[in-house]
Amino acid sequence: MMKQDMCIPCEGGIINIRxxxxxxxxxRFLMAGNDQVDYLYSVGGRVKFGETTEEAVVREVLEETGVxxxxxxxxxxxxxxxxxxxxxxxxxxxxxLSFYFYMKVPDDFEPVSNSFTENDHKEYLEWVSADTTxxxxxxxxxxxLNIAEQTVKHFVTDDRGRIGHHVTVTVDRPLGSTHPKYPNxxxxxxxxxxxxxxxxDGEEQDAYLLGVDEPMKEYTGILIAIIHRLDDVxxxxxxxxxxxxxxKEEILKQVVFQEKYFxxxxxxx
Numbered sequence: 001m002m003k004q005d006m007c008i009p010c011e012g013g014i015i016n017i018r019x020x021x022x023x024x025x026x027x028r029f030l031m032a033g034n035d036q037v038d039y040l041y042s043v044g045g046r047v048k049f050g051e052t053t054e055e056a057v058v059r060e061v062l063e064e065t066g067v068x069x070x071x072x073x074x075x076x077x078x079x080x081x082x083x084x085x086x087x088x089x090x091x092x093x094x095x096x097l098s099f100y101f102y103m104k105v106p107d108d109f110e111p112v113s114n115s116f117t118e119n120d121h122k123e124y125l126e127w128v129s130a131d132t133t134x135x136x137x138x139x140x141x142x143x144x145l146n147i148a149e150q151t152v153k154h155f156v157t158d159d160r161g162r163i164g165h166h167v168t169v170t171v172d173r174p175l176g177s178t179h180p181k182y183p184n185x186x187x188x189x190x191x192x193x194x195x196x197x198x199x200x201d202g203e204e205q206d207a208y209l210l211g212v213d214e215p216m217k218e219y220t221g222i223l224i225a226i227i228h229r230l231d232d233v234x235x236x237x238x239x240x241x242x243x244x245x246x247x248k249e250e251i252l253k254q255v256v257f258q259e260k261y262f263x264x265x266x267x268x269x
Contacts, residue, residue, distance in 0.1 A: 003048040012195045013093035014084070019057040020044035020100040020138075022075055023065075024147055025109060028127040031136060032064060032113070036086070036121050039135035040128065042100065053099040061103060065111035065125065069103045074152050075145075076100040078138055082159040083166050083223075087119050091168030091220035093160060093196035098138070102147045160197050161205075163269045167194055167223045167239050169207045174215035188257050190216045200233040207237040208255050211244045225251055226267045227259060238266075 006017040020042035023030040031040035043064050047056040054071055061069045078098040084090055113125045128134065130142050140155055159165070171192035179185035190209035197205040208227075209219055224246060225238040236259075238251055248266045252259070 003050050005046040005048055007046055010095075013095065014089065016094060016096040017047045017053075018044060018096055018098040019047055019053050019060060020098055021057050021061045021069075022100055022102045022141075022145060022147070023061070023069075023105055023109075023111075024102070024145065025105050025127070028129050029141060029145060030065070030111060031126050031128050031141075032115075032123050033126060034117050034121045034123045036117070036119070039137060040126060041137045042141070043125070044098075044100075054101070057099070057101045057103075064113060064115045064123065065109075066114060067106070067109060067111065069105065069109075072102040072104050072147060073150060074099060075102045075147075075149070076138075076140070077152060077154045078140075079154075079156045080138070080159065081157075082162070085166045086117070090166040093194075100138075160194075161223070161226065161237070163223050163225065163267070165223055166220055167207065167237065168218060168220045169193070169209050169216075169239050170195055170218050171209065171216045174217070175213070176215060185258060189254055190219065191258075194237065199235065205237055206234065207239050209239050210246060210251070210254055211240045224268065227251075227255065228265045228267060229259075229262045230265060231263045 008015040021044050023043060030043055032043050033040045043061060044057060045060045047053055080096050082094055084092040084094050111125050113123055115123045117123060144153065169192045171190045173187050173191040175187060175190045177187050190212055193204040193206050195204060199205045212219060221239040221241050223237055224240045227236040227238060240246060248268060251266055
């Protein structure tokens, strides 16, 4: 019986316990990718229930490179919040606890990728250098890799507000409704919040949902912009359907019914 990955539902989000392998050779490090994403990620995967992290990383390296490799030492512990961008988990808040191990790389190491993602997309392996312009996760691989260091470093990152990521909006003020305190304010778009993401006011992150022309209860789209209220503690996220794009002027036109009371700045990539 195959053991289950440590991928645990929690408060509408997911907790992952993961391992990653740091495989260094000739001044470069080995990363993985697949044709469904535009970034590279570390060789590794989720720990299975009953495994230790050391057992898991040895297994993952064998599965993903075809080579059984010994561990040198633990290099990093990484806590990261991000929004899921793969089928079945789009827009869900994910907390991932990762353990990254430096591996003892054989001189004749020639990796062969025969692995697939959990959604059966073929993975590939790629050697990259620290100055690569490609997006890699974890990003600290750009600057922190040094097998000679025997200390364990701890990093905490939060990528939930990254423009271009999937976001699920729970709509509590649907299109056509009125503000609960100010009945003269009518919602010209769906408006709600993102579960599990706390804003500066201590409440869950508010979000406008553009491009959906009917009242909604919940919708998963792409975070396309962040509205910074310069005279208020709150920011507002702007979410749209996959493939829909808006200029700053178009966004402002749709949210001005509420944002006209504030001095705002719209951030887009």
